[in-house]
Amino acid sequence: MTSELCLDGKVVVVTGAGRGIGRAVALLAAAQGGKVVVNDLGGAPDGTGADPEPAEQVVAEIRGRGGEAVSSSDTVADPIGAGRVIEAALDSFGRLDAVVNNAGIVRDRMIFNMSETEWDDVIRVHLRGHFNTIKPAAAHWRALNRPKGHHRIINITSDAGLFGNPSQPNYAAAKMGIIGLTFSCAHALARYGVTTNAVAPVAATRMTLAVPPERRVRHWDEAEWSPDNVAPVITYLASEASGWCNGRIIGARGSEVTIYGQPEPLATIHADSGVWDLDGLTARMQDVFQPVIEAKPLILPTQVGPTPGRPRRPVVARRSPLWRTRSG
Secondary structure, three states: OOOOOOOOOOEEEEEOOOOHHHHHHHHHHHHOOOEEEEEOOOOOOOOOOOOOHHHHHHHHHHHHOOOEEEEEOOOOOOHHHHHHHHHHHHHHHOOOOEEEEOOOOOOOOOOOOOOHHHHHHHHHHHHHHHHHHHHHHHHHHHHHOOOOOOEEEEEEOOHHHHHOOOOOHHHHHHHHHHHHHHHHHHHHHHHHOEEEEEEEEEOOOOOHHHOOHHHOOOOOOOOOOOHHHOHHHHHHHHOHHHHHOOOOEEEEEOOEEEEEOOOOOOOOOOOOOOOOOHHHHHHHHHHHHHHHHHHOOOOOOOOOOOOOOOOOOOOOOOOOHHHHHOOO
16 A cells, blocks of 8 residues: 555544444554544444443454554534544544544334434434534634645445435435535535545445345345445545545445446427427427436336337437536
């Protein structure tokens, strides 16, 4: 590993670091010379309960390997608690270089059965939790005003948001909200030397393994789907070498790593007179948009069938150069 990749002397905050992906990231960051704030409330996958032991165990493991780390059991769902997580880095190590927003919970239920509490709790931990750590970190980096500061924010999104898991409307909404937050921060904070990216990981963790075997879409090979196989992607994004990457979504699934593009138009229609009437819009949308969608359907659990009787006509998509060239 080159010196540019090494996290030697860097201070990295990792939330949800007591188990799973967060733990793997904390251990690898420390192995690369990083000083790590290991934050974990220590609750159950649904967010209930609290236990400082998971975070403390990871810290003990890092120190046992000769690394430097401190533990935090504050909840990122609370702005005061999240602020203390950032303060722990500054108070313990005197600097802050990267924040990995990994903490999360699940309260799975179909939309027609979901309670307001189940919705609110998941949004609070995931989406608001990201905001709660990013705000004080960003304020600190803004005050430093170092355009070449190599500061990093790595947010954790999910395929559940990108592709819409039907039994996780709260989780999916939070994870897509995190993508919008990532794009916004990438634009707003670049001038202060901060890059902001999102990672959509898939790994065998206590959350994913809680799914009954008959409902799983893949066989979990222990090595390939280990959280240890996701940690290098996140650790790389925390390094100085990743400065070229800002405002991007990276998928990390087993042996596969993917970079996603930003949304771009597939096709565009225009009103001939400048004003749409309902009949004209209906005909044009079905003539132009429907064939595009049928040729390139969304990846969804179910797909609505084509409207009977509508002819298929080839359409050349008109793509905006703005989306192709924006670096985020």
